Amino acid sequence: MRAGAGSLARRSAVGEARDHAAILAASGPFLALLLASAFFASQSDRFLSGPNLSLILQQVVVVGVIAIGQTLVVLTAGIDLSCGMVMALGSIVMSKAAVDHGLDASSAIACGILVTIAFGFLNGALITFVRLPPFIVTLGTLNIAFAITQIYSRSQTVSGLPDGMVVLGDTFTVGGTAVTYGTVLMLMLYGVVWVALRETATGRHLYALGNNAEATRLMGISTVRLILAVYTLAGLTYGIAALLAVARTGVGDPQAGQTDNLDSITAVVLGGTSLFGGRGVILGSLVGALIVGVFRNGLTLMGVASVYQILITGILVILAVATDQLSRRKALRS
Amino acid sequence: MTGGPTTVPPVLQARNLVKRYGHVTALDGADLDLLPGEILAVIGDNGAGKSTLVKALSGALVPDEGEIRLDGAPVKFHGPRDARRHGIETVYQDLAVAPAMTVAENLFLGRERRRPGVLGSVFRLLDKPRMMAEAASHLESLQIGIRSMKQPVESLSGGQRQGVAVARSAAFARHVVIMDEPTAALGVKESGMVLDLIRRVRDKGLPVLLVSHNMPHVFDVADRIHIARLGKRVAVVKPGEISMADAVAIMTGAVRVEKDS
Amino acid sequence: MQTPRFLVALTLAGGLSAWHTQPQPVIGLITKTETNPFFVKMREGATEAAGAKGAKLMTATGRFDGDNASQVTAIENMVAAGAKAILITPSDTKGIVPAIRKARAAGVLVIALDSPADPEDATDALFATDNFKAGLLIGQYAKAAMAGKPAKIATLDLNPGVTVGRLRHDGFLKGYGIKEGDPSIVCSADTQGDQAKGQTAMENCLQRAPDTNVVYTVNEPAAAGAYRAIRAAGREKQVLVVSVDGGCAGIRNIKAGQIAATSQQYPLRMASLGVEAAVEYARSGRKVSGTTDTGVTLITDKPMKGVDSKDTAFGLDACWGR
Numbered sequence: 001m002r003a004g005a006g007s008l009a010r011r012s013a014v015g016e017a018r019d020h021a022a023i024l025a026a027s028g029p030f031l032a033l034l035l036a037s038a039f040f041a042s043q044s045d046r047f048l049s050g051p052n053l054s055l056i057l058q059q060v061v062v063v064g065v066i067a068i069g070q071t072l073v074v075l076t077a078g079i080d081l082s083c084g085m086v087m088a089l090g091s092i093v094m095s096k097a098a099v100d101h102g103l104d105a106s107s108a109i110a111c112g113i114l115v116t117i118a119f120g121f122l123n124g125a126l127i128t129f130v131r132l133p134p135f136i137v138t139l140g141t142l143n144i145a146f147a148i149t150q151i152y153s154r155s156q157t158v159s160g161l162p163d164g165m166v167v168l169g170d171t172f173t174v175g176g177t178a179v180t181y182g183t184v185l186m187l188m189l190y191g192v193v194w195v196a197l198r199e200t201a202t203g204r205h206l207y208a209l210g211n212n213a214e215a216t217r218l219m220g221i222s223t224v225r226l227i228l229a230v231y232t233l234a235g236l237t238y239g240i241a242a243l244l245a246v247a248r249t250g251v252g253d254p255q256a257g258q259t260d261n262l263d264s265i266t267a268v269v270l271g272g273t274s275l276f277g278g279r280g281v282i283l284g285s286l287v288g289a290l291i292v293g294v295f296r297n298g299l300t301l302m303g304v305a306s307v308y309q310i311l312i313t314g315i316l317v318i319l320a321v322a323t324d325q326l327s328r329r330k331a332l333r334s
Numbered sequence: 335m336t337g338g339p340t341t342v343p344p345v346l347q348a349r350n351l352v353k354r355y356g357h358v359t360a361l362d363g364a365d366l367d368l369l370p371g372e373i374l375a376v377i378g379d380n381g382a383g384k385s386t387l388v389k390a391l392s393g394a395l396v397p398d399e400g401e402i403r404l405d406g407a408p409v410k411f412h413g414p415r416d417a418r419r420h421g422i423e424t425v426y427q428d429l430a431v432a433p434a435m436t437v438a439e440n441l442f443l444g445r446e447r448r449r450p451g452v453l454g455s456v457f458r459l460l461d462k463p464r465m466m467a468e469a470a471s472h473l474e475s476l477q478i479g480i481r482s483m484k485q486p487v488e489s490l491s492g493g494q495r496q497g498v499a500v501a502r503s504a505a506f507a508r509h510v511v512i513m514d515e516p517t518a519a520l521g522v523k524e525s526g527m528v529l530d531l532i533r534r535v536r537d538k539g540l541p542v543l544l545v546s547h548n549m550p551h552v553f554d555v556a557d558r559i560h561i562a563r564l565g566k567r568v569a570v571v572k573p574g575e576i577s578m579a580d581a582v583a584i585m586t587g588a589v590r591v592e593k594d595s
Numbered sequence: 596m597q598t599p600r601f602l603v604a605l606t607l608a609g610g611l612s613a614w615h616t617q618p619q620p621v622i623g624l625i626t627k628t629e630t631n632p633f634f635v636k637m638r639e640g641a642t643e644a645a646g647a648k649g650a651k652l653m654t655a656t657g658r659f660d661g662d663n664a665s666q667v668t669a670i671e672n673m674v675a676a677g678a679k680a681i682l683i684t685p686s687d688t689k690g691i692v693p694a695i696r697k698a699r700a701a702g703v704l705v706i707a708l709d710s711p712a713d714p715e716d717a718t719d720a721l722f723a724t725d726n727f728k729a730g731l732l733i734g735q736y737a738k739a740a741m742a743g744k745p746a747k748i749a750t751l752d753l754n755p756g757v758t759v760g761r762l763r764h765d766g767f768l769k770g771y772g773i774k775e776g777d778p779s780i781v782c783s784a785d786t787q788g789d790q791a792k793g794q795t796a797m798e799n800c801l802q803r804a805p806d807t808n809v810v811y812t813v814n815e816p817a818a819a820g821a822y823r824a825i826r827a828a829g830r831e832k833q834v835l836v837v838s839v840d841g842g843c844a845g846i847r848n849i850k851a852g853q854i855a856a857t858s859q860q861y862p863l864r865m866a867s868l869g870v871e872a873a874v875e876y877a878r879s880g881r882k883v884s885g886t887t888d889t890g891v892t893l894i895t896d897k898p899m900k901g902v903d904s905k906d907t908a909f910g911l912d913a914c915w916g917r
Contacts, residue, residue, distance in 0.1 A: 155631070306785035
């Protein structure tokens with residue numbers, strides 16, 4: 001293992017190439033976002049305008065925040081299919097608490113978020129204590145949350161919400177463009193989670209758990225506590241997403257969120273996080289959500305039919321996973 | 335051929351360990367003595383109970399009967415964390431590393447260093463530069479040639495990965511380092527490097543308990559060889575005093591050994 | 596050859612007597628989804644009507660718009676459980692036909708509600724709202740309301756391939772007097788009938804064509820989302836929004852000035868007529884046939900010449916939902 005000076009120098013050049021490949025892999029999604037944006041900017045002069053870009057951010061806020069929870073779960077090699085339905089349940093609980101039961105905005109919001117946290121904890125408990133696979137567990141809680149939402153709301157939207165509940169939909173102006181507080185909240189959440197994942201022991205343990213659960217356990221880290229924490233925290237993000245959804249649409253909508261589980265997983269995958277766990281950058285999920293939003297907005301600006309958005313999203317997902325795999329294999333071989 | 339009563343008190347000692355799995359008795363009154371400053375290799379055929387013995391000593395399982403003493407004091411391990419707290423570190427056969435994570439991260443996995451002051455205690459932020467520096471110095475003291483602590487472990491060769499796992503155990507062990515089949519997955523050149531590494535660990539003052547089925551490697555590196563058979567210790571020999579063929583014969587039971595009391 | 600004829604007579608007698616002494620008629624209702632209040636209301640109406648007639652009502656639903664497989668399974672299960680008549684709102688108007696034919700071959704009466712099967716005579720009868728007419732009415736209304744001004748039309752549709760959405764869309768175009776691909780259509784986007792998606796679609800369409808002044812929406816949740824986007828853009832006074840459904844929430848939106856006009860449909864009427872016909876068949880074997888239009892009414896508070904309409908007071912009286 002002791003190398004001569006010559007081979008050490010050679011290895012350092014090789015190591016640098018490896019680092020470059022890794023950086024490319026991590027920034028792939030961001031490059032894709034830039035390329036897509038450049039393309040749409042060339043097709044419509046409205047694309048790059050402040051108001052349009054602010055709109056795109058607003059449109060991805062709900063899925064973007066759900067994707068935070070989903071990313072945390074996926075990093076541990078799990079998955080959460082119940083996210084959208086739990087979000088909808090949270091929004092119904094908080095809006096009905098305010099409208100039907102007369103609670104003030106803060107208390108009503110707290111009720112809704114407590115319910116989503118409870119569902120998150122339920123997911124985590126079933127996975128750790130009953131030892132059921134995350135796919136199955138969250139498939140079950142997806143349906144349970146959905147049914148409770150329909151029964152409790154009688155499938156009716158709840159309107160007439162107090163102002164305090166929709167304040168995140170209000171805007172402030174930045175350089176002539178209106179930006180919602182919800183957008184700012186989403187960006188802040190991403191920032192906090194990003195730092196926590198990189199700079200705290202628990203964040204690193206999450207990655208280790210997804211990468212090699214047995215090793216993590218052997219090193220004395222309580223995987224049970226970690227998994228419980230991750231799914232419960234994910235539940236919290238769904239509650240925040242519920243509040244953001246209510247603020248954006250102005251109503252509690254029991255029909256909301258039905259495609260959000262697949263949409264959030266799409267954002268996570270497009271962002272370069274591996275569904276096998278242990279690899280990925282949280283900011284990638286924001287980029288992934290933005291990629292979908294950019295395509296949806298850009299294609300509409302171009303007058304392309306909606307069905308093509310779905311086609312392109314499918315192609316993008318495959319491209320994203322393929323390039324990630326290829327670049328990782330290349331990095332290992334060099 | 336057996337070692338007589340030892341005059342130096344052993345660092346780690348097991349007496350009469352028994353472990354049953356249903357009708358199968360894996361340990362049938364097994365003994366072990368690990369002396370300070372030595373490399374003790376444990377060899378035995380399949381079913382001899384060597385991996386069960388090592389699991390009992392590393393805290394991975396609790397024996398049904400028997401006693402374990404560390405530095406003369408009796409201990410009971412309820413899990414791997416217990417053993418680790420007592421200063422016994424284990425290098426597992428599959429290394430127990432997270433391949434996507436860096437050398438430094440793997441070295442400190444579960445024992446991360448936090449930043450001083452509020453940033454560390456309240457916000458629980460990691461002191462990454464310190465961990466990188468400490469990792470580099472641990473690897474350097476064992477002469478393990480890995481250029482950057484930031485490299486993901488999966489980009490290392492098999493021998494380098496083994497080096498990381500060994501360095502981790504050596505860095506945190508206070509009394510014993512246990513190694514389970516350290517050369518099993520390695521080629522000739524890298525095996526030689528790992529055996530050198532094991533010697534350096536011993537030279538640092540940490541006795542090494544080594545489980546291996548590779549006889550040439552065992553005879554190359556061990557100070558004493560513990561031969562297990564049918565859940566018991568049947569002999570302890572020195573590599574210089576016995577041929578490999580004879581050791582294998584004792585291991586398989588072709589040759590019976592008279593035990594001195 | 597005496598024995599077979601004797602046996603046949605005995606079986607017939609037994610069968611007929613079983614028929615007449617049937618304690619409780621069993622009928623089934625299969626709707627498209629559990630979430631759309633339209634179908635929830637239909638189910639509630641059917642349950643009430645069945646209870647009033649002393650019939651046992653089995654219900655089932657698909658999981659999403661277009662979920663044919665669940666509806667096929669439901670038909671099979673209900674026939675096996677002894678349903679004499681089945682009411683169904685087909686999700687896939689073509690795909691459901693083989694299952695319907697099998698049920699009818701087993702002597703079960705099958706009535707389509709809300710939208711016809713394809714071909715229409717695959718079912719014994721149809722109690723429907725004419726979705727094309729629903730679109731036509733609001734198209735005519737929009738044309739009249741625009742009074743010759745150049746229109747920039749955005750269509751907020753349902754989902755590719757869903758019949759109801761296509762009929763309403765085509766009806767609207769016909770009512771407006773334009774064809775698909777007309778230059779006055781500046782934007783088309785899908786909403787899946789979802790409010791949040793309707794909002795996103797309208798936001799993006801407004802970016803493409805900020806001077807949009809007519810918006811066709813496939814249903815009222817989509818319209819609610821569209822209005823929110825229009826108001827955020829400050830153009831609520833310049834844009835005319837029309838929709839279909841006639842749910843109570845939607846009628847209230849007309850009163851509030853968010854939607855200019857909507858085509859109101861009557862799920863409760865469909866349900867009660869359907870249950871009546873089904874129970875009749877279960878009791879007496881008398882079949883109903885043909886198409887019964889359960890009606891669609893244009894509701895608006897700003898009536899236009901040449902287009903019949905009723906006001907929101909009427910609409911609120913006849914609306915479904917809450």
